[in-house]
Amino acid sequence: MTDGERPPEDLRYLVPAALLHDLRTPLSQMLGYSEMLLEQAEEVKNEELVRDLRKIRAAGWKLLALMDANFQPLRVVVLEDASGTGTDTPS
């Protein structure tokens, strides 16, 4: 299939690698800071804050999964997470 034959709504072929990188950078920061705050909230047993921060973290990882799913043809490495639920799928 040539570029001209691909459906225009197919983001997998429209989004350049640089944009994927640019999207992952702030997402990485949001996830990192939220997880650090979550650890701190867990330490002081602030249950309300823990619940909210878990929602932020879950939303962030869901966004990452959506990005990976839509850009899968561009990706080669989906590393396993610590719980072993990820996959290693060359494409």
Added chain:
Amino acid sequence: MAKILLVEDNEMNRDMLSRRLVRKGYEVVLACDGQAGVDMATADCPDIILMDMSLPVLDGWEATRRLKANESTRHVPVIALTAHAMSGDRDKAIEAGCNDYDTKPIDLARLLGKIETLLAEAAVRKDSAGASAS
């Protein structure tokens, strides 16, 4: 506790990851570009290096090649960190001399596992070298 050299040009990534590692008990020293990373690896003698690959002055691939070409730093494990996760990136990092590779966003538990594995392997090599020398 082990000393980690974090080479990362993005200020928020540097701040966030260094604070998380310090909270886990590691000593963390920071470099903002590849050349500073190479210089600090020689001067500060870290136990392991976390190397962003898209860096100013000297990129992470070239910085790693220089570290692995230097007798005083070649034994220090290097973990490549990148937000790219694209075709060829992992192979490119390993070919440059990186001992392992991880992607951003960081899964901290996974990264800590890789750090501890490489530190343990380095300790074994150091013990073996010491036994051979004595």
